[in-house]
Amino acid sequence: MNTNIFRKLSYGVYVISTWDNGRPTGCTANSAMQITSSPATIAVSVNHDNYTNHCIAETGKFAVSILSEESDPSIIGTFGFWSGKDTDKFDKVQYSVKDFMPVIDDSCGYIVCNVIDRMETATHTVFLGEVTGGEVFADREAMTYAYYHKVVKGKSPRNAPTYLPEE
Numbered sequence: 001m002n003t004n005i006f007r008k009l010s011y012g013v014y015v016i017s018t019w020d021n022g023r024p025t026g027c028t029a030n031s032a033m034q035i036t037s038s039p040a041t042i043a044v045s046v047n048h049d050n051y052t053n054h055c056i057a058e059t060g061k062f063a064v065s066i067l068s069e070e071s072d073p074s075i076i077g078t079f080g081f082w083s084g085k086d087t088d089k090f091d092k093v094q095y096s097v098k099d100f101m102p103v104i105d106d107s108c109g110y111i112v113c114n115v116i117d118r119m120e121t122a123t124h125t126v127f128l129g130e131v132t133g134g135e136v137f138a139d140r141e142a143m144t145y146a147y148y149h150k151v152v153k154g155k156s157p158r159n160a161p162t163y164l165p166e167e
Contacts (some may be wrong), residue, residue: 011145015065015079016044017095017102018055024090024102027052028080030145031124032064040131042113045124051085053125056115062129064111065104068140072106099133109136 017026031045044064046053056062067075078089094105103110113129120126 013067013076013143013145014044015067015075015104015107016046016052016056017063017065017104018052018059018061019102020051020055020084023088024095025052025055025084026063026065026079026089026102027084028076035128041116042111042129042131043126044129045121045126047124049123051083055084056127057118057125060115061101062113062115062127063098063101063103064113065107066109066111067104067106067143068108068138069143070138070140071104071143075104075106098135101133105137108138108140108142110134 011030012032014029014032015026016029016032017024019025027046027050029044029046031043033043035041035043042064044062046056075093078092082089090102095102096105097103098110099112101110101112103112110133111131112133113127113131115127116130117128118125119128
């Protein structure tokens, strides 16, 4: 099988956030999607090894900050290449608490969800969330995963659901 076909699927670039005993934490993700509009439902995929996975399971809540093409690319690295268990990622990034959840200010906006179900795969948990809040911060183009790779020249961490070794 030619795994490069997976690079043809369309993805965005997001920061999935939640709380860790009152401290904000989160990770970069590219697997977030709307499942239904009524009731509004979102699914996100988070690696079992990401500390954020544990924190979402504990709190039963998550937020999705939708990064834009104009978002500072360092946000992706801050949330994608360090563990929230050992690093306060939000110390390096401007954020606000919206609908009781930490969200990235330098983004298109956010969606907040309560976890209503989950599905385990070999490496990831897919959290299904009912939307409880959301807002558009800026009318900017959402960053796609293709834009991240082609324009930003970004790489995927090994924990990303779309990680493929370089050829």
